Amino acid sequence: MPSPALLVAVPLIVAALLGALRRLIPRWTADLLSILTAAGNLTMACWWTAHALHRTQVYWFGGWFPRGRMVLGIGFTMDGYGCALAALAALLTTLALIYSWKHFESGGGHFHPLMLVFLAAMSGFAVSGDLFNLFVFFELMSTAAFALCGLKTHEPAPLAGAFNFAVTNSVAAFLMLTGIAFLYSATGALNLAQLGQALAGRHDRLVLAAFVFLTTGFLVKAAEFPFHFWLPDAHAVSPTPVCVLFSGIMVQLGLFGAMRLYATVFQGCFAGTRIPWIFVVIGAATALWGAMMCFAEHHLKRLLAFSTISHTGLMTLAFGLWSKAALAGLFIYLVGHGLVKAGLFFCAGILLHRFETMSEPALFRRGRALHWTAPLWFLGGLGLAGAPGFALAIAEAHVTPVAPWTEAIFFIAGTLTGAAVLRVGLRVFIGLGDAGPVDRSATVDEKPETNDPGRLVNTVLYFPALACIGGCMVLGFWNGIAGIARASAASFVNFSGYVHMVYAGATVVAQPAPVQSALLKGVLWAGLRGVAAAAVALWAVLHLRIPRPLRWPSHLEGSMRPVRELQSGHPGDYVAWLTLGCALLGAAVFWLAL
Amino acid sequence: MKAGHRLVLFAASALGIAWVYCAGALNMPAWGQYRGPYGDAIAHLAVYQRHATDTVNAVTYDYRGFDTLGEEFILFSAVTGVMLLLRPEPGRPEAKKGKSSGNPASFRDRATLSETVQVFTTAIFGFSVIFGIYMATHGQLTPGGGFQGGVILAAAPMLLYIAENTDAFRRIVSHPLVEFLEGTGAAGYALIGVAGLAMGTAFLTNVIPLGTTGDVFSSGTIAAISACVGVEVAAGFTLVIFEYLREILSREKNEEP
Amino acid sequence: MSFPADYPYFVAAWILLCGLYGIVRSRHLVHMVISLTVVQSSTYVLLLAIGFRRAAYAPVFAGLPVGARVVDPIVQALMLTDVVVETTVVALLLAMVVKAHEKGGTTSPDDLRFLRG
Numbered sequence: 028m029p030s031p032a033l034l035v036a037v038p039l040i041v042a043a044l045l046g047a048l049r050r051l052i053p054r055w056t057a058d059l060l061s062i063l064t065a066a067g068n069l070t071m072a073c074w075w076t077a078h079a080l081h082r083t084q085v086y087w088f089g090g091w092f093p094r095g096r097m098v099l100g101i102g103f104t105m106d107g108y109g110c111a112l113a114a115l116a117a118l119l120t121t122l123a124l125i126y127s128w129k130h131f132e133s134g135g136g137h138f139h140p141l142m143l144v145f146l147a148a149m150s151g152f153a154v155s156g157d158l159f160n161l162f163v164f165f166e167l168m169s170t171a172a173f174a175l176c177g178l179k180t181h182e183p184a185p186l187a188g189a190f191n192f193a194v195t196n197s198v199a200a201f202l203m204l205t206g207i208a209f210l211y212s213a214t215g216a217l218n219l220a221q222l223g224q225a226l227a228g229r230h231d232r233l234v235l236a237a238f239v240f241l242t243t244g245f246l247v248k249a250a251e252f253p254f255h256f257w258l259p260d261a262h263a264v265s266p267t268p269v270c271v272l273f274s275g276i277m278v279q280l281g282l283f284g285a286m287r288l289y290a291t292v293f294q295g296c297f298a299g300t301r302i303p304w305i306f307v308v309i310g311a312a313t314a315l316w317g318a319m320m321c322f323a324e325h326h327l328k329r330l331l332a333f334s335t336i337s338h339t340g341l342m343t344l345a346f347g348l349w350s351k352a353a354l355a356g357l358f359i360y361l362v363g364h365g366l367v368k369a370g371l372f373f374c375a376g377i378l379l380h381r382f383e384t385m386s387e388p389a390l391f392r393r394g395r396a397l398h399w400t401a402p403l404w405f406l407g408g409l410g411l412a413g414a415p416g417f418a419l420a421i422a423e424a425h426v427t428p429v430a431p432w433t434e435a436i437f438f439i440a441g442t443l444t445g446a447a448v449l450r451v452g453l454r455v456f457i458g459l460g461d462a463g464p465v466d467r468s469a470t471v472d473e474k475p476e477t478n479d480p481g482r483l484v485n486t487v488l489y490f491p492a493l494a495c496i497g498g499c500m501v502l503g504f505w506n507g508i509a510g511i512a513r514a515s516a517a518s519f520v521n522f523s524g525y526v527h528m529v530y531a532g533a534t535v536v537a538q539p540a541p542v543q544s545a546l547l548k549g550v551l552w553a554g555l556r557g558v559a560a561a562a563v564a565l566w567a568v569l570h571l572r573i574p575r576p577l578r579w580p581s582h583l584e585g586s587m588r589p590v591r592e593l594q595s596g597h598p599g600d601y602v603a604w605l606t607l608g609c610a611l612l613g614a615a616v617f618w619l620a621l
Numbered sequence: 622m623k624a625g626h627r628l629v630l631f632a633a634s635a636l637g638i639a640w641v642y643c644a645g646a647l648n649m650p651a652w653g654q655y656r657g658p659y660g661d662a663i664a665h666l667a668v669y670q671r672h673a674t675d676t677v678n679a680v681t682y683d684y685r686g687f688d689t690l691g692e693e694f695i696l697f698s699a700v701t702g703v704m705l706l707l708r709p710e711p712g713r714p715e716a717k718k719g720k721s722s723g724n725p726a727s728f729r730d731r732a733t734l735s736e737t738v739q740v741f742t743t744a745i746f747g748f749s750v751i752f753g754i755y756m757a758t759h760g761q762l763t764p765g766g767g768f769q770g771g772v773i774l775a776a777a778p779m780l781l782y783i784a785e786n787t788d789a790f791r792r793i794v795s796h797p798l799v800e801f802l803e804g805t806g807a808a809g810y811a812l813i814g815v816a817g818l819a820m821g822t823a824f825l826t827n828v829i830p831l832g833t834t835g836d837v838f839s840s841g842t843i844a845a846i847s848a849c850v851g852v853e854v855a856a857g858f859t860l861v862i863f864e865y866l867r868e869i870l871s872r873e874k875n876e877e878p
Numbered sequence: 879m880s881f882p883a884d885y886p887y888f889v890a891a892w893i894l895l896c897g898l899y900g901i902v903r904s905r906h907l908v909h910m911v912i913s914l915t916v917v918q919s920s921t922y923v924l925l926l927a928i929g930f931r932r933a934a935y936a937p938v939f940a941g942l943p944v945g946a947r948v949v950d951p952i953v954q955a956l957m958l959t960d961v962v963v964e965t966t967v968v969a970l971l972l973a974m975v976v977k978a979h980e981k982g983g984t985t986s987p988d989d990l991r992f993l994r995g
Contacts, residue, residue, distance in 0.1 A: 032814065032824030039694055040811045046701055047804020050797065087816075088687040090826040097658055099666075101687045119957070135704040144698045151691065163691035170695050170967055175700025177974055180710070183982030187990045190974045194901065197914055197967070204921045205894070207641075212649045212928040215657025236645025449888060536788045593622070596991050598910060599902045600622045606898060610637025615642070624903070631902045642894070646887035653932040660929065661951035667951075674940040680922040680955035692959040705880075706973040728906050762940055810963050815949035835940065854962060860967045869974060 029071045029077075031086040031103045034129040035151040038064050049136040058128050061139045063564035064122040067473035072150065074112035079107040080514045083524070084456060084533040085156065093530055098218035104156035104528060107515025107536075108358065112276070112283060115365050116149040119275045122491035123268035125415030127488070130477045131268070134178050145171040145272065155533055156529065158216045158292070162286060165203065165248065168277060169196045175269045176261050181474050188264035189597060192325040194598045195247060195257040198605060203244030209237035210292070215298060219291040220529035223522060234296055236619055241288055244260055246608075248281025251343060251607040252313040255336050255602040256594060259363030262332035263385075263468070266476045267376030271326060271491075274335040274372060282339055283361075286346050286519075289489055294522050297298075301619050305612070306347030312435050313340025320594075321565075322580070323587045325387040325469040327375045327451060331368065334411060334444040338364050341440055345426045351539070354516035356425025363418025365485055365500050367410040370495030371448065374404045377484050377492065378455070380477050386469035387451055392458035399489060401456035403496045408452055408564075410499050412445025413437065414557030417551050418502035421509065424549025438556060446567065446580070453568045460568035464585045468594075496498060513539040648728040659726055672831045673761040673840035681766065682843045682850075686825045693850055697807045700857040707864040709871070734785050742784035747775035757851030767847040771854025778859065794863040799856045806853025813842055813849065887926035893920035907985045909985050911968055914956040920963055929953035 035106065035220035041064045045057055079085070083106040091100025091284040124142060133139065155161050173196075211217060213233050214225040226234055247254040262270050269414030285306075289297075297303075317337030342364070345357040377400050379385055382393050394401060410417040419441070426433040453459045503506050517539045518524060528534040565572065567580035593600075622630075667679040681689050757770025779855055781790040817826035825842070834837035900913030929950030936943055937951035979985050989993060 030818055030824060032818065035690075036811050036814060036824060039690070040808050040815070042694075043697065043804045043808035043811070045804075046697065047801045049800065049804075087823055088825050089683060090823045091684060094662070097662060099659075099662065100684055134705045135708040137701050137708070140701055141698055141705070144694055144701075147694070148691070157688075159685070160688055160691070163688045163695075166697065166963075166967075167691050167695050170970070171698045171976075172703065173967075173970060174698060174705055175708050177702070177977075180706055180708070180977055180981070183978050183990070186706075186978040187979065190907070190971065190978065190990075193971050193974065194910065194914060197971075198898070198901070198917060201894075201921050203918050205924060208647070208921065208928055208953075209645050209923045210924075211657070215659045217659070217952075231648050232644040234650035236641050236648075239641050353788065462710070488912045595622055597622070597987050599904060599987055600627055602898065602901045603622070603627045603634070606631055606634035606638055606902075610634040612639055613641035617644070629904060631899065635898065638898075639891060639895060642891040643888065646891065649884070649928070652884045652886055652927055653930055655929055655931040655950050657950065657952075660937075660952045663951055664946065664948050668939050668944050674938060676937040676951040677954045677958065678937065680951050681959060685952075685955060686957075689959055692963045695963045696966045699963070699970045702970045703966075703973045705980065706970070706977055763938060764936070766958075768959055772962060772965075857966060861966060864973070865969075865976075872980070877951060 029074060031105055031154065032088065034068055034071055034154070035147045038068060038143040038147035039149070042140040042147070045143070046137075047142040052136075054129060054133065054591035057133070057136060057139045061143055062121060062124045063300065064464040065117055065124055068150060069114060069117035069121055072110055072117050073355055074367070075105050076107060076110040076114055076511070079105055079110050079518070080185065080511060080536060082109070082533050083518050083528050084534055085529050090444075091577065096221065096224075096530075098216065098529070099223050102156040102218065102529060103154045104525070105154055106518050106525075106528075107511065108283070108519045110234065111358065111362065111511070111515060112153040112280065115362055116146060116153065116276045116280075119272055119365060119369050122369065122373075122494055123271045126271075126376065126488060126491045127268045127512055130540070131266070132476055132478060138175070138178065141171050141175050142268070145175065149276060149280055153283065156219050157217055158210065158219060158222065161201070161287075162203055162207060165244075165284065166200055168280070169200060169248075172269075172273065172277065173568040176265045177476060178266050178269070179264065179476060185264035188260040191598045191601060192257045192261040194606060195254070195601050197571055198602055199244040199247035199254070202240045204608065206237045206240030206244065209233055210241065213237070217388050218529065219287070220526045222292045223295055224526060226292060227459065229296055230620055232617075234293075235616050236613075237484040238293055239609065239616050240351040241579045242285050243609040244613055245281050245285035245288065246309070247605060248278065249285065249339055249343070250278050250281070250336050251309050251340065252316050253604045255313065255317070256604055259329045259332040259594060260596060263326055263329045267379065269371055270331075270620060271369045271372045274331065275369040278335055278339050279342065279361050282342055283347070290519055291522060291525060297620065300542045302616065303347045305615050305619065306343050310342070310344030310347055313337065314344060314436055314440040316340075318440040319583065319587070320590070322447045322583050323591060324447070325466055326465060327378065327385045327387065328372070329468060330447055330451065331371055331375065334447065335368055337440045337444050338368075338411070341437060344436060347427045347436040348426065348433070350429050351513070351516045351520055353426045353429045354519060355509070356422045357426065358512035358515050359418055359502070360422035362508075363410075363502055366495045366499040366502070367407055367417065367419065370403060370492050371407040371411075371497065373488075373492035373495060374400050374407065376476075377488050380475065380480055380482075380488060381484060383475045383480050387454060387463040388465045388469065390455045391462035392455070394455040395458055397456065397484070400484065401452065403492050404452045404456060405449065406496050406500070408445050408448030408560065409557050410496070411448055412556045412560035413441040413553055414445075414560070416500055416503045420501050420549065421503055423553070424546070425509075425512070426566040427552070433551060438552070438559070441556045442559045442563060444600055445556070446563035449560055449564035450567045453564055461571065668834060671827065671840050671843065672834040673843055674834060675763055675765075677764065678760045678766045678847065679840070679843060681755070682760075682846045683827055686814075686846065689850070690814065690825070693807060693810055693853060696854065696857050697803070700803065700860050703861050703864050707868045709867070728819055739784045742780050746777055747778045749773060749780060753777060753851075753855070757848060758837060758844065760847040761843045762835065767850025768854055771851040772858060774855035775858030775862070779862070794859055794866065799863070801857050802852055803856035803860060806849050806856060809849035810846055810853070813846055855864065886923060890920045890924035890927065893923060905986055905988070907978065907990075908972065909988060910987065911971045911975065914971070915964070915968055922961070925953040925957050
C-alpha cells in the first residue's frame, strides 16, 4: 500500500532537488526525472482509486489521530472522487511533460520544478480532508500557476495575462481565508468532518457568511460567471503544456473544492433548503455565456479557454442538481472533458509550433499538410459536443434524466463549443469557405514556445494529443467507468460514511445497485448534438452561400462587440466583477436560507 | 469599462460584501472570549507530548507540519517564479560581475556615506547574522523559528549594500551555493517527513529523540525542520534580492550611452 | 456580540474593503500589488482577533506554568507562515510588473490592453 503522503512528498522532493541542481543537471535528466515522477504519481493515484471503490480510508499526518471528537492533526481522505482527480492530474502532467521533452523552452531550467510542484499541489488538494490544508494547496497551486503562466517573457502580453490571473486569484484566496476564519470562530475546528458535525442544523448568519466567502474563492478558481474574466487572458499567453493543465484539471479542481466543501461542511446546515439551486443558476449562466463567447473567438487558445468555462459551467449545473446519478455523470464528465480539452490544446500547440500563430484567419488553409493532427482536432470537436462514442456523451446521459430541462442547456453549450472547434478545423485543416473575420484579440502572442519552430511534428508532440483524444474515446466505450463513477458518487454524498472514515479510520463503500439507464435516448441526444455541431460549423464557414438573414452563426461570430469589450484586460475591472459576483452570491444565499 | 462605471459597480458590490461580512461578524463569539477547544487542547498537550515550550511552533512544525511544508513550497515556487521571470535573455548584455559596472549606488547622488555609518553598519551585519541563526534555532523554546530567522539572515547582506560595501554584498548574494541551499532546504523538510515513513510511522511523525524541555536540542523534528526552513527562507530571499539587483543593473547598463 | 466591543472584526472588514477599493481604482500596477497586501492584512487582523482572550498570556510556556490561561496558538500558527510566504508572492507579482514595464513601456493598467477581447 503506497503511503498517500508520497503523492505530495515525492514530486516536492524531486522539484526541490531539480531546483537545487539546476545548473548541473542536463536537460534530458530533468525531463526524464520529471516524467518518471509524474508517472509514479499516476500509478499511486490509480492504485488508490481502485482501493477507494471498496474502502475509503483516512491518513493522518504526523501520526496525530483524533482525540475523541476533536481532530488534532491534518488528514487525507482517500475517497473515489479525490483519488480519481489526483490520477487525472498526474496523467495530464505526465503527458504535458512528454510534450515538452527537449525542444520546449524551459525558462532556464525552472519549468520542471514548477510543474512538479503544481502536480503535488493538485494531488494534495484533491484528497485533503482539512479546510486550512485545502487553502494551503490552493495557494500552492496558484503560485506555481502564476509563475508558469508568465514563462514567455519576450512580450508584454504574457506578463499582463499572468498579472491579471495573479491578482484575481489572490483576492479569491484571501476571501477564502476570511471564510475559514469565520468557520473557525464558529466551531474551533479545521477538519472538514468535524466542521460538518459541529455545524449541523445551524443556519445563522455566521455560517452563511462563511459559505459565501468560501464558495466565492473556489468559484473564482473554477472560472464561473462573473468570476471568469481571468481565464481567457491566462490561456491566451500561457505555454501549451501549462494550458493543458489549467483547462484539463486546475479549473475543475476549483469546482471540486466547492463541491467538497458543500458535501462535508455545509450539507447538514443546508439540507432541505434551496441553496443547491445557486449552483444550478451559476452553472447554467456560465455554460451559456461561455459557449457564446467561445463561438465569437478567433484566437485558438482563447476559444478553447471559453469552451472550458462553458463546460465547467455544465459541471456546476450537474453538481447543483444534487443527486447521486448527477454526481456519477459529473465524475465521468470531469475525466472525459479533461482528456478532450487536453487533446485539443496539444493540437493547438502543434499548430503554434509549426506555423507560429494562433490566429484563425492567419492559419486559414495552412493546416492542410497536417494529415495526422486534423483527425484528432475534428474528433475533439465532436467530443466536446458530446457526440456518441465519447465519454462526455455517457456523462450527459447520466445527468440529464435527473432534470430533463437541463438537456437544453447541455445541447446549446455542447453544440456551440463543438461547432466552434469544428469551424476552426474546417477553415484551418480543410480550407473551406473563407478566412473569417479578423479581430484584435486574435493576434495576441505569436512567439513560438519551442526552440526550433517550423520543424516537422514528431512523436513527442503528437503522442500526448493522440493519447488524450484516444483516451476519451476509450472511456466512451468502456463499461467499467459507470460503475466507478457511481461508487465514487455514493461515497461522496454519504456524509455519515465520511465521518465514520475520519474517526474510525476507514469505511466500507456500499456497492451501488446497477442503474438501468435510458441508453437509447442518451445515444439519440448525443447523435443529435454531434450532427448539430457539424451543421452549425458548416453554416458558419459557408456563410457566403447562405442568404444574409439566415446567417446567424456569422452574426454570433462577428459581432458581440459590447459583450467582448467586457474582457478588457484591466485587472481592476476583473476585481470589480469579482466583488459584484460575491455580493450577488451573498444576496442569493441569505435570501434562500433565511 | 470606464473608470467611473467601474467605481459605481464596485461601490454597489462593496456595500453587499460589507453587509455579509458584518452580518457574520455580529454573530461571532465576543472578542476576547476565545472558546475553541482546539487551541486549548494543543496548549495543554504540546509541552508534554513534544517537550516544546513554544506551542505556536509546535503547531506549525508538528501538529500541522504538513501545512507548513506546503507553505514552504509556496515560497520555493514564488522564488523560482521570480528567477524564471527575471531570467537573463540571450542576446542582451548582462551586467558584468566585478568592479567595472561600478557601484550599484552610483545612480544615486555621488555623496559618499560617512565612515561612522559604514563601520557601524558593517558591525551590525555580524550581529544580524548571529541573531538570525539564534532565532532560527530557538523556535521551539521562544517565539521565532525558521521563517523569522531566515528573513533576518536574508536581510543581513542588505546592510552591506547600505554601507556601500558592494563587493562583499555581490559576492554573498550571487554565490551559486545560495540556489543549492534553497533547494536542499526545501527538500530537507520533505525528507525529514519521509524519515517518518521509513521508520514505519506516518509522514512527518516526530521520530528524533525529544530531549529535555527547555533545552535547545529538544522537541525532536521541530528543531530540525525549523533549521531547514531557516536555510531555505534565507536562501530564497537572497535569491530574490539578487534577481532584482541583476535586473536593475542590466537595465542601467542598457541605458548607458 | 455588539458593535463597540467587537470593533476588531469591523476593522478587519474595513481594511478588506479599502484594499479592494485600492485594487479597483488603481492607476499604477505597483500600487495594485500593494493594495493586494492590504487585503491580505485584513485576514491577519481577523484571525488574530478571533484567537484573542482577555487577560491571557502568550502561548509560550518558557517560564509559565502549563495550565496558565493563554491565547489561541492555532491562529498564530496559521498566519505566521503566511506573512513570510506572501512576501515572496508579492515579489513574484512585482517581477511581473517590472518585466511588463520593460517590454511594454508602461505601468498603468489602462495602458496594458494587450489582451482586450
